Amino acid sequence: MAHYRVTLLPGDGIGPEIMAVAVDVLKRVGQQLEIQFEFHEALMGGASIDATGNPLPAETLETCRDSDAVLLAAIGGTKWDSLPNDQRPERGLLGLRAGLGLFANLRPAQILPQLVDASTLKREVVEGVDIMVVRELTGGIYFGQPRGIFATETGEKRGVNTMVYSESEIDRIGRVAFETARKRSKRLCSVDKSNVLEVSQLWRDRITQLSQEYPDVELSHLYVDNAAMQLLRYPKQFDTIVTGNLFGDILSDAAAMLTGSIGMLPSASLGASGPGVFEPVHGSAPDIAGQDKANPIAQVLSAAMMLRYGLNEPEAANRIEQAVLKVLDQGDRTGDIMSAGMNLLGCRAMGEAIVKALD
Ligand code: IPM
Ligand code: MG
Numbered sequence: 001m002a003h004y005r006v007t008l009l010p011g012d013g014i015g016p017e018i019m020a021v022a023v024d025v026l027k028r029v030g031q032q033l034e035i036q037f038e039f040h041e042a043l044m045g046g047a048s049i050d051a052t053g054n055p056l057p058a059e060t061l062e063t064c065r066d067s068d069a070v071l072l073a074a075i076g077g078t079k080w081d082s083l084p085n086d087q088r089p090e091r092g093l094l095g096l097r098a099g100l101g102l103f104a105n106l107r108p109a110q111i112l113p114q115l116v117d118a119s120t121l122k123r124e125v126v127e128g129v130d131i132m133v134v135r136e137l138t139g140g141i142y143f144g145q146p147r148g149i150f151a152t153e154t155g156e157k158r159g160v161n162t163m164v165y166s167e168s169e170i171d172r173i174g175r176v177a178f179e180t181a182r183k184r185s186k187r188l189c190s191v192d193k194s195n196v197l198e199v200s201q202l203w204r205d206r207i208t209q210l211s212q213e214y215p216d217v218e219l220s221h222l223y224v225d226n227a228a229m230q231l232l233r234y235p236k237q238f239d240t241i242v243t244g245n246l247f248g249d250i251l252s253d254a255a256a257m258l259t260g261s262i263g264m265l266p267s268a269s270l271g272a273s274g275p276g277v278f279e280p281v282h283g284s285a286p287d288i289a290g291q292d293k294a295n296p297i298a299q300v301l302s303a304a305m306m307l308r309y310g311l312n313e314p315e316a317a318n319r320i321e322q323a324v325l326k327v328l329d330q331g332d333r334t335g336d337i338m339s340a341g342m343n344l345l346g347c348r349a350m351g352e353a354i355v356k357a358l359d
Helices: 015-035 046-051 059-067 089-099 113-118 167-183 197-215 222-233 245-258 297-310 314-327 345-358
Strands: 001-012 037-043 069-074 104-110 130-136 148-151 157-160 187-192 218-223 240-245 266-270 275-281
Touching: 001 015, 001 046, 001 059, 015 037, 015 069, 015 297, 015 314, 015 345, 046 089, 059 089, 069 089, 069 297, 104 167, 104 245, 113 314, 130 167, 130 245, 167 187, 167 197, 167 240, 187 197, 187 222, 187 245, 218 222, 222 240, 222 245, 240 245, 245 314, 266 297, 275 297, 297 314, 297 345, 314 345
Parallel strands: 001 037, 001 069, 069 275, 130 240, 187 218, 187 240
Antiparallel strands: 104 130, 104 266, 148 157, 266 275
C-alpha cells in the first residue's frame, strides 16, 4: 500500500472549509486505490500570526520539508491588512515558496464545456481555451535586493524593489516550460517587457537560446501588455505561457477569469526536488468565510494536481477530475458558478456530491 505524508495548511478565510472537502475526497480515493495518507495540519498565514505572531513558524516549514507534498488552501484577510509588510500573512506564503525552493508555478486555465456560460466573455472567444501559465516563483521583483522604504537626503521616503533574474534562474524555469509545452500542444509563448527592461532582454535571450534544445516546441515572444490584451482578445492562440514572477501573478489571474470563476482553478508549485505545494489560485475570500458558500472545486483539483505532479499517482488524480466533471454534468453548482436551472449547493454539499461521484 502506498503511503504519503501530506502537510495540510488550511490558512484563513474559506481555507478550512475547502480544505475539509479536499481531505474527504482524498480519503475516499485513497480507500478506492489503496493509498494511505498521513495528514499533518500546520499553521500558516493570519491564523498563525494570531496564534504565534509569525505567519510561517519554523515548525511549519519543518513539517512541510518532512512531507511528500503540501496541500495549501488560502491565506490572508482584511484583519491583517494593516500590519507592516514584513508581518503580513502573504510573507508566510513567500517564505514557504523560498524555503522549499519552489521556483516553478504551474497554473492551468481550462474552460470546461459545462461552464462556458459562466465566463464574462463571449462563448466563441472562450470555448475550448486550455492554457498553462508557467510562472517563475522564487525570483524577480518579489525577492530582488535592494528592497525597502528608505529616506532620501531631503527626508522624502522612497520605495524600492528590484527586478532581477540570473541566467541560471531563467534557464531552470525555461526548461520546465519547454518540457510542459512538450507534453501539451508544443507551443510556448514567453512573456516579458524586453522593449523597456534589461532583465527582460536577458530573459528573452536565454529562452531563445534554450529553444535550440527543444526544436519540436514552437516558441513565440510577447510583451506583457500585449499578452494581457491577447488573453482577452483571442485566448485560444495560447497553449503554454512562461513568464517571470510579477507578470505571471497578473496574467494568471487574467487567464483564470477567462474560465468564469477563479474558484475552479488549482495550481502546483514545484522545486528541483523535495515536496511541492498545491493550492488554489484564488484567495481566502474573507467576505464569505464561514458561511458554507465557498466553491471547494479549486481545492479539490489542487489535491488532484498533488496526486499527479507531487505523488505520481495519476490514476487517483484522474478519478478526482472525472468526479468533478460528473457533478458539473449533473448541474451541481456553487454560487460563484451558478446559472439558471442548475442546483445551488453550499461548500459542504458540493464536497459530498464529489465524494459520491467518486463511487
Ligand atoms: C498568488 C498571490 C500571491 C502572489 C500573494 C498572496 C502573495 O497573489 O499566489 O498569485 O502574489 O504570488
Ligand atoms: Mg496572484
